[in-house]
Amino acid sequence: MFKTVVCLLCLSCTACGLTCYSCEGKxxxxxxxxxxxxxxxxxxxxxxxxxxxxxxxxxxxxxIPTPCCSTDLCNGATPAASSILLLMASSAIVTLFL
Structure with missing residues (x-):
């Protein structure tokens, strides 16, 4: 009986559907x-x-692949494209001058 209840509770969470952020703006x-x-x-x-x-x-x-993920609220972070460019530029400057 206990195993049945636990299984039903686990399955009910997956039946609820995926939860995502749905909005515009940072x-x-x-x-x-x-x-x-x-x-x-x-x-x-x-x-x-x-x-x-x-x-x-x-x-x-x-x-043209679109970044996506499949766990609840996994789209919470802002894309890091500009941060990666900044990191690469600063790494290049450090490499040149050290």
Missing amino acids: GCTNTTTCPSGLDHCNIKEVNGVVTKSCMNSALCVAP
């Missing part, structure tokens, strides 16, 4: 439960505007 914190068919979270930045949403997994592997 400080956005609105969350949503993704509707059926949207099984991944997405975060992208276009012209300085950050958009977070649910998406279909097929779009993760399209010809």
Whole structure:
């Protein structure tokens, strides 16, 4: 009996669906439960505007792949593209002068 209850509780969590941030702007914190068919979270930045949403997994592997993830609230961080460029530039400067 106890094992049955534990199994039902575990399965009920997965049946609730994926929860993603769904909003625009760098400080956005609105969350949503993704509707059926949207099984991944997405975060992208276009012209300085950050958009977070649910998406279909097929779009993760399209010809132009979109960054996506599949765990609850995994799209909370801001994309790091500009930070990586800054890190590479500072590493190059340090390498040249040391």
